[in-house]
Structures are given as structure tokens and as C-alpha cells.
Amino acid sequence: MGDNYTLEVNNLFKHYTQRIKGNNRFSTVKKTVKAVDGISFKLEAGEVMGVIGESGCGKSTLAKLLTKLEYPTQGEILFNGESSDEMIKKDRLRYKRTIQMVFQNPFDTFDPRNSIEKIIVETLKMHNIGKTHSDRVSTAINAMEKIGLSPAGDYLHRFPHELSGGQLQRISILRTMLLKPKFLIADEPVSMLDVSVRADIIKMLQDLVRNSDTALIFISHDINTTRYISDKIVVMYLGRIVESGTTDYVLHNPVHPYTKTLISNCASINMDEKTDVIKIEGEPPTPIDNGPGCYFAPRCYMKKDICFKEYPEQKVIEENHFASCHFINSN
Amino acid sequence: MNKSGDFFTKMKRMLSMINQVRQLKIGIILLTIIILLALFAPLIATHDPFSLNDDMVNPPSKNYLLGTDGLGRDIFSGILYGARTSIVIGVVAASISGIVGTLIGGISGFYGGKIDSVVSEIINVFLMMPTFFLILIIVALFGSSMFNVMVVIGITTWTGNARLMRAQALSLKQRTFVKSLENIGESKIKTLIKHIIPNGIFPIIANTTMNISEAILTESGLSFLGLGDPNVMSWGQMVYNGKSYLTNGWWISTFSGAAIVLTVLAFYLIGDGMNNILSPKLNDNK
Numbered sequence: 001m002g003d004n005y006t007l008e009v010n011n012l013f014k015h016y017t018q019r020i021k022g023n024n025r026f027s028t029v030k031k032t033v034k035a036v037d038g039i040s041f042k043l044e045a046g047e048v049m050g051v052i053g054e055s056g057c058g059k060s061t062l063a064k065l066l067t068k069l070e071y072p073t074q075g076e077i078l079f080n081g082e083s084s085d086e087m088i089k090k091d092r093l094r095y096k097r098t099i100q101m102v103f104q105n106p107f108d109t110f111d112p113r114n115s116i117e118k119i120i121v122e123t124l125k126m127h128n129i130g131k132t133h134s135d136r137v138s139t140a141i142n143a144m145e146k147i148g149l150s151p152a153g154d155y156l157h158r159f160p161h162e163l164s165g166g167q168l169q170r171i172s173i174l175r176t177m178l179l180k181p182k183f184l185i186a187d188e189p190v191s192m193l194d195v196s197v198r199a200d201i202i203k204m205l206q207d208l209v210r211n212s213d214t215a216l217i218f219i220s221h222d223i224n225t226t227r228y229i230s231d232k233i234v235v236m237y238l239g240r241i242v243e244s245g246t247t248d249y250v251l252h253n254p255v256h257p258y259t260k261t262l263i264s265n266c267a268s269i270n271m272d273e274k275t276d277v278i279k280i281e282g283e284p285p286t287p288i289d290n291g292p293g294c295y296f297a298p299r300c301y302m303k304k305d306i307c308f309k310e311y312p313e314q315k316v317i318e319e320n321h322f323a324s325c326h327f328i329n330s331n
Numbered sequence: 332m333n334k335s336g337d338f339f340t341k342m343k344r345m346l347s348m349i350n351q352v353r354q355l356k357i358g359i360i361l362l363t364i365i366i367l368l369a370l371f372a373p374l375i376a377t378h379d380p381f382s383l384n385d386d387m388v389n390p391p392s393k394n395y396l397l398g399t400d401g402l403g404r405d406i407f408s409g410i411l412y413g414a415r416t417s418i419v420i421g422v423v424a425a426s427i428s429g430i431v432g433t434l435i436g437g438i439s440g441f442y443g444g445k446i447d448s449v450v451s452e453i454i455n456v457f458l459m460m461p462t463f464f465l466i467l468i469i470v471a472l473f474g475s476s477m478f479n480v481m482v483v484i485g486i487t488t489w490t491g492n493a494r495l496m497r498a499q500a501l502s503l504k505q506r507t508f509v510k511s512l513e514n515i516g517e518s519k520i521k522t523l524i525k526h527i528i529p530n531g532i533f534p535i536i537a538n539t540t541m542n543i544s545e546a547i548l549t550e551s552g553l554s555f556l557g558l559g560d561p562n563v564m565s566w567g568q569m570v571y572n573g574k575s576y577l578t579n580g581w582w583i584s585t586f587s588g589a590a591i592v593l594t595v596l597a598f599y600l601i602g603d604g605m606n607n608i609l610s611p612k613l614n615d616n617k
Contacts, residue, residue: 032496096516108507111526123515175515281358 005080005182005324007043007066007215010073012036014061014239018288034287035061036072037239043232045182048209048216050230050247052223052262056286058239059219060104063187066217067101079182100181102205104188106168110160115293133245138213143174147204166197170204177208183308184209185217190225203231213252223266227251232320235259238287245321256323257302294326302327340539351425355604361597369414378405380412380564398582400572404527406583410590414565415548417594420481424546427485429539432492433528440500441523451497456491466549470558477560483558484546491542494534499531524582533609541602544595551591566591 014036019028036058043049051059062273064070066077068088077084079098088095103109110119119131120140130136137156144152146172160168169189176184186205206229209216220226226233226247233250235243235258243256254260257278264278280299287295293308294300300307304326312326349355368375377396384403391398397406439450503509504527512522553559554567561568565615566587573583 069510069513093516096514101511101514103507103511105507109511111508111512111530113526113529126516172511179515 001105005045006078007183008078008081009066010040010076010078012039012062012065012077013073014065014070015073018103023143031288034239036065037287038075039236039239039241041234041241041244041295043183043215043217045215046208046210046213047232048218048230050226051217051219051222051236052226052233053236054283055221056238057236058287059236061239062236063101063185063219066185067099067181068095069101083311096178097127097181099183099185100176100179101185101187102169102173102176102189105192106165106172107160107192109168109172112160115157115159118164119160120175120178124178127179129178131170139178143178144171147174148200164197165193166201169193169197170199173201173205173208177212177214180212181214183215183217184289185219187219188221189218191221198225205229221260230295235262238285240295240324241322242296243321243323245317245323249321251317253317254326255317255321255328257300257327258296259323261301294324299312352604352607354600354607357439358597358602358604361593365414365527365594365597366418369418372411375397376405376408376411378408380404382406388576388583390580391582394444394456397586398580400569400583401576401580402462402572405505406569406586409564409569410566412568412588413566413587413590414594416477416560416563416565417550417591420477420484420550421547421594421598423481423544424484424488424550425539427482428489429492429535430544431486432489432494432560433496433532435489436493436496436498437500437523437528437531440497441504441527442519443501443504447497449491454490454493454497456498457487460487462487463549463552466553467556467558470553475553475558475560477563480550480560481546484549488542488545492538495534495538496531498526499534500527504532530582534606537602537605537609539602540598540605544598544602547591547595547598 009281013034016033016035018031018033020031021028039058039062041049051062053059061070065072073158079087084095087098110116114122118139120143121136123129124132124136124139130139134135140156141152144150144155146161149155149167149170155163155167155171163171173186173189184205189205189267192202202225205216208214216229218226218229230247233245233247234241235250235256237258243250243254243259250259251263254263261278278301280301282299285298293306293310294303294312297303297307302325306326312324312328314322314324315328317328337561344516349359377394381404383401386399387403388401389395389399389403390408395407397410399405422528435450435454439447439454456544457557465487466483473479500523507524509522512526513519517526550559550565551567551570554565555569555571555574559565559568559571569587570584570591573580573585573587
């Protein structure tokens with residue numbers, strides 16, 4: 001636990017090329033969808049980073065890039081200074097044990113034909129955890145009892161379709177945590193669950209992460225949840241980070257117009273709280289051929305000529321608080 | 332305890348499902364009768380199907396239930412023994428086609444990319460080929476033993492299964508559980524064999540059952556053209572033998588032909604019934 005693991009992401013790009021029919025019958029026009037467009041951040045052991053943004057801003061692509069379900073067009077991911085590409089070449093399973101992911105849809109996370117026992121035991125077997133079959137089963141039972149799936153024996157022989165979303169998501173988290181990953185990515189882990197079990201899942205994630213000193217990347221639409229769980233927050237728009245910093249700093253003093261919009265539109269339980277909702281038009285466009293200006297400019301309420309000409313540089317607002325906008329006075 | 336209980340409830344569910352789909356029910360009953368007849372052929376048969384005797388082209392009578400053919404062989408016994416040939420050829424040929432198709436289609440769909448485009452082209456080439464004539468040529472070249480016929484039918488008809496499996500693999504690999512397996516560290520080949528194929532096999536099973544009937548027809552066709560295995564009794568051969576006696580001995584071709592029709596029908600009904608059960612669109616009670 002003492003070892004300080006860091007995850008460093010440098011200028012990560014993921015571009016998908018699309019072929020679209022041109023004017024001519026035989027010509028095709030290549031278009032590039034910039035799903036992730038130059039992202040850099042750093043994460044230390046035990047930190048919880050929230051990633052928020054609208055649909056289609058590249059949050060999930062980022063998760064896939066980090067877990068190597070997709071390969072980046074450019075840029076590198078470093079674990080403790082070690083390149084992830086080399087790690088995965090040397091020992092694929094070790095890489096998988098370093099960084100794990102919890103998926104959004106718990107109902108489809110497991111092979112519908114396998115029982116819970118098989119799902120967990122096979123995972124352990126694959127990673128050479130435990131020596132015998134009964135060893136692994138008892139590991140599974142212990143872990144399941146710990147997260148409140150008891151009596152675990154009842155659940156072991158069930159199939160995924162016989163469990164509820166909350167139970168499945170717990171098992172999904174449990175399976176990843178059995179591998180003791182240094183980093184865990186949770187891609188909207190509660191968005192498909194009933195509101196009633198969301199808190200439990202979040203609590204469980206938080207406990208597990210704290211107990212094992214795992215760093216968590218929490219991807220979500222939901223600012224409130226993210227705020228509750230995360231130390232740092234990253235706001236993404238069309239594949240770029242527009243604002244990042246310590247959760248409290250960012251959410252209390254948002255500087256980027258996009259962050260302000262998101263926060264002002266966030267529902268609050270406190271009816272008396274006065275918020276001026278900032279309205280912006282439209283949905284985030286598909287990230288094809290955007291720029292040269294600020295990506296947010298077409299929808300921004302503060303836009304001026306300069307916004308359409310060049311992309312604003314990242315500016316430091318205070319310690320650990322960065323944003324990219326032309327109208328920020330950096331200190 | 333738990334497992335055996337599971338087994339019984341599963342059997343019960345299966346039985347109730349079979350009862351709900353009429354085609355399946357009829358098909359299974361028919362097939363069971365045919366298989367029983369084929370299994371107990373030596374007990375049921377009234378004569379040795381190969382033994383010749385002097386009662387040539389005898390109409391159906393007490394002694395010869397379905398008459399005799401031009402060489403005095405008993406048709407009824409011939410049909411019983413022929414059932415063995417037809418079912419074995421059908422099942423083995425369709426299984427070969429199913430296994431080859433599943434593997435090739437699975438690899439093609441799951442790995443994608445260049446492998447997929449190459450394999451897809453190969454599938455297209457095989458689809459373009461006039462299968463029956465290909466089988467004719469191969470049998471003519473390499474002889475017409477039963478083994479040859481089975482293998483040849485198997486390796487010329489896998490394309491349908493391959494296309495089905497490819498489509499299954501293509502859609503399954505987008506599912507979260509496949510991504511989650513990759514994320515957890517499962518290798519690609521294991522994912523394919525342990526998860527993609529078992530999850531996508533159902534349409535192949537239904538299709539394979541239908542392929543059995545097609546294989547039986549193909550074998551009969553080959554036998555009818557005189558290219559069947561002369562060492563075994565087969566329905567196609569019986570129809571072929573009866574051809575020249577059609578004017579004065581209708582029973583020879585008719586009964587053996589009817590046997591082919593019934594068996595093909597049985598497999599076809601089962602295949603169709605399974606399709607009905609397994610296709611999610613038609614399946615209301617899940």
C-alpha cells in the first residue's frame with residue numbers, strides 16, 4: 001500500500017476515420033471523428049477523479065483507451081513512468097491487474113450462460129489467484145459476504161438474469177477488486193440502476209477504493225454524485241478537457257463558461273437555493289472537423305470573435321485548477 | 332442436489348416449450364418413430380434387405396408388406412435398413428457442415444478486419460458454386476463410399492452456417508460482456524470458443540437440423556443418379572431401382588420416396604420449430 005503509483009496521461013488522442021460518400025458517385029470523403037482530442041492528466045494512488053461532460057464528449061472512449069480496449073491514435077499512458085504499451089506487451093494480465101474497469105450496464109456485463117460462481121472463479125483462475133478450485137470458491141464467498149451479498153452460497157449458483165441490477169453491479173465491482181487493481185475506472189456505474197440502490201453502490205465503491213488505496217476514475221453525467229465521491233474533477237467537452245481541478249474549487253468557482261452552464265443546470269434538492277440557469281442551445285455537435293477556434297464557441301454565451309480563431313490555451317487559475325478559455329485572467 | 336433439481340426443472344421447461352410449438356412436437360414424434368424403426372431394423376424387418384428371391388416385382392401383400400423390387404428384394408425391410416444410412420449420412424454431413432461453418436464464421440466475425448474480408452470472400456465463392464455438381468464431380472472422381480459422400484456434403488454446405496455464425500459473432504462482440512471479458516484479461520481465442528460460440532450457437536443448431544434433411548435429399552439425389560454407395564441400402568437407390576418398374580410396380584419408388592419425404596419433413600419441422608423457439612422476436616414467453 002505504501003507504494004505510490006501514478007497514472008500519467010500525456011496528450012492522448014483517439015481519432016476515428018469515417019468514410020462518407022462524396023458528391024461524386026465514386027468519391028469518398030474521409031472525415032475524422034475526434035473522440036478524444038489531446039487529453040493530459042495525472043492521477044496519484046488513492047485519488048478519486050471525476051470526469052463529467054455531456055453525452056458524446058469522449059468520456060467512455062477515454063475509459064476504453066485507458067483499459068486498452070481501444071488503442072490511441074497518439075499519445076501515451078504511463079504507469080509509474082512505465083509505458084502502458086510495453087507493459088501490455090510484456091505481461092498482458094499484469095496490465096489488466098493494474099487497471100480495471102466497471103461497466104455501465106450491469107445486466108450485460110456477464111456472459112448470460114455462466115453462473116456467478118463460474119464468472120468469479122474463472123477470473124481468479126485466469127490471474128492465478130488461489131491454488132485450488134475450492135480455494136477460489138471460498139475467496140469468492142468471503143468477498144461476496146463482505147459486500148452484503150449473503151448468504152453468498154445462494155448467489156453462487158444463480159445466473160446473471162436471476163439477479164437485480166444492483167446485485168450484478170456489486171458483483172461486477174467485486175470481480176474487478178478481487179484483482180486488486182491500482183486503478184479502477186467506473187464508467188457511469190450507477191446510471192442504469194434504480195435510484196434506491198445507487199447510494200449503496202457508490203458507498204461500496206468508495207469503501208473498496210479507500211481500503212485498498214486504489215485510484216478511481218469516476219465517469220458520470222451526474223455532477224452531484226461526482227461531487228460526492230471525487231477529490232478532483234475534470235470537465236470534458238468534445239474530447240478536450242475544458243476545466244479541471246479540485247472538486248470543491250471547480251464546482252464552487254467554475255470559470256469556464258461550459259462548466260458554469262453544467263453546474264447551473266444541475267438540479268438541486270434545496271428549493272430555496274437561487275440559481276440562474278444558463279441556457280445554451282443545441283446538443284454537442286459530433287466532433288468532426290471542429291476548430292480552429294474554441295470547440296465550445298458555437299454554443300457559448302460569452303463568445304466573441306477571438307473564440308472562433310484560436311483554441312484558448314490552458315490557464316492556471318489557482319493551484320490545481322486549470323481551464324481553457326480566452327476570458328480568464330490567469331494568475 | 333441443487334444441480335439435479337435444476338436439471339429436472341430444465342427438462343420440464345423444455346417439455347412445455349416443445350408442447351407449445353406444434354411443428355416441433357410433430358417433428359420430434361416423427362423422428363423418434365423413424366429412429367426407433369432404424370435402430371430395431373433387424374427385429375422388425377421381415378426379410379434380409381439384400382437377399383434376392385424369385386418373387387420379383389410383387390405387389391404389397393401379407394408376405395411382402397410393401398412389395399418387392401425388380402430383383403425380388405423386400406421393400407419394407409429395405410426401407411428400414413435404408414433409414415440407418417439416411418440418418419447417419421444426414422446427421423454426420425450436417426454436423427461436419429455445422430462445425431466447419433461455426434468455426435470459420437466465428438473466427439471471421441469475431442476477429443474482423445482483414446481475416447473477415449478474406450473469409451467472407453471465400454464464403455461468397457463457395458456460395459456461388461453449384462454445390463450439387465461439385466459433389467457429383469468429387470464423388471465421380473474419388474468414388475462413392477458412404478464416407479466420401481458424407482464429407483463432401485459436409486464441406487460443400489457449411490457456408491450457410493458460417494454466415495449465420497459470422498453475423499452472430501459480429502453482434503455478440505459488441506456486447507458489454509465481451510468487452511468486460513477482454514477487460515478482465517480473457518484471451519481472444521478463449522473468448523471466441525467459450526463465450527461467443529456458445530452464445531451464438533442456437534440459430535446454427537436450428538439450421539443444422541434443417542441441413543440434415545437437405546443432406547438426406549442430396550444423398551438420395553446422388554443415389555438416384557447411381558452415385559450412391561452400392562454397399563449400403565439407401566432410399567435414393569431404391570427409388571432409382573424402382574424407376575424402371577414404375578409402370579408395373581409403382582410401390583417400389585413410391586414407398587421409398589415417401590420414406591425420404593417423411594424423414595426430411597421430420598427434420599425440417601424440428602428445425603423450424605427450434606427456429607421459432609430460439610428467435611427472440613417470436614418468443615413471447617421469456
